Amino acid sequence: MTLAAELLDIATRIAREAGDLARRRREEGVTVAATKSAAADIVTAADREVEAFVRAELERVRPGDGFFGEESAATESATGVTWVVDPIDGTVNYAYGIPAWAVSIAAVEGPADPAEWVALAGAVYNPLTGEMFRASRGGGAWLGDTRLAVTNDVGEAGGLVATGFGYDPATHAPTLAQLGRVMPIARDVRRIGAASLDLASVAAGRMDAYYEKGTNPWDHAAGALLVEEAGGVLGGAPGGRPGKGMVIAAGPAFFPRLEELLDYDR
Numbered sequence: 694m695t696l697a698a699e700l701l702d703i704a705t706r707i708a709r710e711a712g713d714l715a716r717r718r719r720e721e722g723v724t725v726a727a728t729k730s731a732a733a734d735i736v737t738a739a740d741r742e743v744e745a746f747v748r749a750e751l752e753r754v755r756p757g758d759g760f761f762g763e764e765s766a767a768t769e770s771a772t773g774v775t776w777v778v779d780p781i782d783g784t785v786n787y788a789y790g791i792p793a794w795a796v797s798i799a800a801v802e803g804p805a806d807p808a809e810w811v812a813l814a815g816a817v818y819n820p821l822t823g824e825m826f827r828a829s830r831g832g833g834a835w836l837g838d839t840r841l842a843v844t845n846d847v848g849e850a851g852g853l854v855a856t857g858f859g860y861d862p863a864t865h866a867p868t869l870a871q872l873g874r875v876m877p878i879a880r881d882v883r884r885i886g887a888a889s890l891d892l893a894s895v896a897a898g899r900m901d902a903y904y905e906k907g908t909n910p911w912d913h914a915a916g917a918l919l920v921e922e923a924g925g926v927l928g929g930a931p932g933g934r935p936g937k938g939m940v941i942a943a944g945p946a947f948f949p950r951l952e953e954l955l956d957y958d959r
């Protein structure tokens with residue numbers, strides 16, 4: 694078994710257990726534990742508990758690996774492998790009871806700078822639909838037994854484009870200006886509220902493209918590998934064309950049309 698396949702098995706098992714834990718906690722009710730960058734940027738008690746569970750499991754089965762999660766301090770890797778974890782991606786959906794949130798777990802190799810990471814394995818699990826999206830480097834992207842492939846020719850109607858809006862009010866005006874530029878080439882626009890599911894949707898051909906400014910590695914590391922392994926093109930994420938601040942993902946024909954309308958830095 695290759696290292697990537699081994700890491701994917703671990704990511705998949707832990708994502709399933711973590712997602713099921715988060716689902717059970719949701720059934721008991723939601724406790725908002727804190728806010729982060731803005732009042733709207735919330736952390737629930739379940740975010741913290743699920744991240745602690747994932748972290749402890751990874752430490753047990755892969756001692757020495759690094760950890761880079763949304764809710765706790767990062768640790769450096771002694772093995773070259775780092776786990777990039779969002780225990781509940783789509784926390785606002787989770788809190789409101791909207792069934793679009795996921796556990797996102799990626800294993801990456803590389804130095805401390807996330808821009809230089811190479812993702813080896815990634816799992817994105819939506820416990821409410823039971824869908825486990827998974828990919829390993831060179832091993833393809835999968836949903837169950839179905840190998841995933843991005844869409845390519847979007848035709849005259851334009852692409853179905855997913856996006857997101859950051860919590861920082863200073864970014865809202867430029868974000869809306871970018872959206873205005875994209876609309877003419879979009880069939881329609883979706884805002885799902887969980888970056889990992891947006892990227893998994895592009896990998897699965899359910900969306901033609903996704904872009905968002907201001908996501909963090911834990912939001913996009915696993916999903917970016919899904920897109921790459923499904924034949925998509927990436928910008929601004931590990932494995933993608935250089936660009937910081939914005940992630941862009943689409944099929945090979947649609948990607949350049951979208952990229953030329955967007956600005957990675959704004």
Ligand code: LIP
Nearest residue numbers: 781782783784857858886887888
């Ligand atoms: C969220 C994303 C969402 C994005 C938010 C945030 P969280 O992750 O997935 O789509 O627009 O900025 O990063 O905070 O719910 O894990």
